Amino acid sequence: MLNMDFSEPVLLNARQLEWVSSPMPGVDRKPLAREDAERGHATSIVRYAPDSVFRPHPHPLGEEILVLSGEFCDETGCFPAGTYFRNPPGSSHAPFSPKGCILFVKLHQFQPLDTLQVVSKAQAFHELPPRKYIPLHEYEAEKVGFLRLDVGDGKAFKSLLPVDDGAIELLVVSGSIRYGEHSYPSLSWLRFPVLDWHAFSILEQSILWVKQGHF
Numbered sequence: 001m002l003n004m005d006f007s008e009p010v011l012l013n014a015r016q017l018e019w020v021s022s023p024m025p026g027v028d029r030k031p032l033a034r035e036d037a038e039r040g041h042a043t044s045i046v047r048y049a050p051d052s053v054f055r056p057h058p059h060p061l062g063e064e065i066l067v068l069s070g071e072f073c074d075e076t077g078c079f080p081a082g083t084y085f086r087n088p089p090g091s092s093h094a095p096f097s098p099k100g101c102i103l104f105v106k107l108h109q110f111q112p113l114d115t116l117q118v119v120s121k122a123q124a125f126h127e128l129p130p131r132k133y134i135p136l137h138e139y140e141a142e143k144v145g146f147l148r149l150d151v152g153d154g155k156a157f158k159s160l161l162p163v164d165d166g167a168i169e170l171l172v173v174s175g176s177i178r179y180g181e182h183s184y185p186s187l188s189w190l191r192f193p194v195l196d197w198h199a200f201s202i203l204e205q206s207i208l209w210v211k212q213g214h215f
Contacts, residue, residue, distance in 0.1 A: 001035055004033060012188060015185065017030040029044045056092060061108035064086050066085075081124070083121050109214070116137075118137055130149070141214075153202050157197070167214075175207060178200070
C-alpha cells in the first residue's frame with residue numbers, strides 16, 4: 001500500500017517521482033496513493049505517449065480524470081487539457097491518445113450511489129477567472145472544483161471554498177504554492193486531514209484542483 005493512511009498528511013511533488021510502466025506499452029504512471037498494484041483505490045499522474053492505447057476496461061468503483069496537457073481520447077471523442085471526467089461505477093471505456101497526454105487519475109473512490117456521468121469541457125486553465133471557485137461536481141458532502149489564485153491570495157483561499165474546514169485534497173495544476181517551509185510547483189499533490197491555513201501561501205499565479213468532503 002502507498003499513502004493509504006488518511007489520518008496523515010501527504011505532500012508530494014510529482015515532478016520528483018519516477019515514471020512507472022503500466023501493463024500497456026506507452027502508458028506510464030507516477031503513483032501518489034495506491035491500495036494494491038493493479039486494483040482498488042489509486043491516485044496517479046498518468047502519461048500517454050503519442051499513439052498509445054489502453055485496452056478496454058471497466059470501472060467497478062468509478063474513475064475520475066483531469067486532462068492536464070495534450071489530448072485524451074476514448075470511443076466518445078477526444079478531449080483537450082482542462083477536461084474533467086467522472087466515469088461512474090459500472091462504466092467502461094477504451095482510452096487512447098494520438099498526440100499524447102498527461103492526466104490526473106483517481107480510481108475506485110466513488111460513493112456507490114454517485115452514478116452521474118460527467119464530461120466537463122472546462123475553459124482553458126489560463127482563462128479561469130481570478131479568485132473564483134469553479135464547481136466541477138457535487139454529490140452529498142463531496143465537492144470538486146477549480147480555483148485560480150494570485151500571489152498574496154493565500155488568506156482568501158479558505159473563504160473561496162464551498163467547505164471551510166475539514167479534510168482537503170489539492171492538485172497544483174499550474175503555478176506554485178508554499179506550505180510550511182516547502183514550495184510545491186505544478187504536478188504537486190497534497191492531501192490533508194486538516195489543513196493549517198496559516199501555513200499556506202501562493203508563490204505565483206496558480207490553478208488548483210480541489211476536492212473536499214470525500215473522506
